[in-house]
Amino acid sequence: MSNRVAIAIAAHPDDIEFQMAGTLALLGKAGYKTHYLTLASGNCGSAKYNAAMTRSIRNTEARAAAKTLGAQFHPSITDDLEIIYNLELLRALAAVIREVKPGIVLTHSPQDYMEDHMNTSRLAVTAAFTRGMPNFKTAPPRPTADYEVTVYHSMPHGLCDGLRRRVIPGAFVNTTSVHKTQLKALAVHKSQQNWLDVSQGLNSFLLVLEDMSLAVGRMSRKFKHAEGWRRHLHFGFCAPEADPLAQALGRNCLVNQAYERSLQRGF
Numbered sequence: 001m002s003n004r005v006a007i008a009i010a011a012h013p014d015d016i017e018f019q020m021a022g023t024l025a026l027l028g029k030a031g032y033k034t035h036y037l038t039l040a041s042g043n044c045g046s047a048k049y050n051a052a053m054t055r056s057i058r059n060t061e062a063r064a065a066a067k068t069l070g071a072q073f074h075p076s077i078t079d080d081l082e083i084i085y086n087l088e089l090l091r092a093l094a095a096v097i098r099e100v101k102p103g104i105v106l107t108h109s110p111q112d113y114m115e116d117h118m119n120t121s122r123l124a125v126t127a128a129f130t131r132g133m134p135n136f137k138t139a140p141p142r143p144t145a146d147y148e149v150t151v152y153h154s155m156p157h158g159l160c161d162g163l164r165r166r167v168i169p170g171a172f173v174n175t176t177s178v179h180k181t182q183l184k185a186l187a188v189h190k191s192q193q194n195w196l197d198v199s200q201g202l203n204s205f206l207l208v209l210e211d212m213s214l215a216v217g218r219m220s221r222k223f224k225h226a227e228g229w230r231r232h233l234h235f236g237f238c239a240p241e242a243d244p245l246a247q248a249l250g251r252n253c254l255v256n257q258a259y260e261r262s263l264q265r266g267f
C-alpha cells in the first residue's frame, strides 16, 4: 500500500505546468497531498536580468504557481544547466523524498530534448529508490521509511525524444476538467512569456500547452485535453502491477492497451 502523497519533480520552473500540472491537480482533488519541486532555479531563463535577479523572480513565480495548483512548494536545489547526476544533488533530493514520503512520483521522461530534464528523471528515480536504505546518507540527514512508491514519467517536450522519435504514453490522464487551472498556473510564470518568444521562437507559451494537451488528448481518442505517462519498472519501488495513479483517478486515467501489448516482458 502506498501513501496518498504525490510529488512532481521537474527540472525548471514552468516544466511542471507544461507536463504534469493537470495530473497533479487531479490527484489533489482525489484526496492526495501534493508537492511541487523544480530542481533548478530557472536562473538562465532571461536575457534581460542577471542570474540572481532571474532566480529571485522565478522563485516567486514558481511559489505562486504551486499555490494555484494547491501543492506544497519546495525550493530548488541547484541552477539551470547544473542538474548533473551527482552525489550532492542525489543526497539533497533523497532528503526531500524522505520528508515527503510520496506514493506517487511524477517526473520527466528519461528521453527528452535537454540534459537537465533527463538528469532530473534519473535523480528522481534513484532518490525514490533509496527511501528505505539507512546506509545511504541524505543531506540533510533524514530517517528512512518502508513504503511503496510508483514512479511515472511524463511526456517529453514536443512529445518526442532527443532523436525526434514520437513517444507513446502508457496511460492518458484526462486533464480537461482542470485545464483552466493548469493554464492559470502556467500564466503565473510571466517572466517566461517574453523569454520563450526570444529564445525559442514560441509565439505564446500558453498556446504551447494548449497544443500539447490537445495533441495528447487526440492520441487518447477519448479525452479533449490529456497528459501522457509511462510507469517506471517496479523493481525496488512497488508491487509489479501497482498503479496508484490509475487507482486514484479512476475514469480520468486510461491505460493505453496498445502500449501495454507492445511491452516485451522480462520475467
Ligand SMILES: [Zn+2]
Residues within 6 Å of the ligand: 011, 012, 015, 116, 117
Ligand atoms: Zn525545462
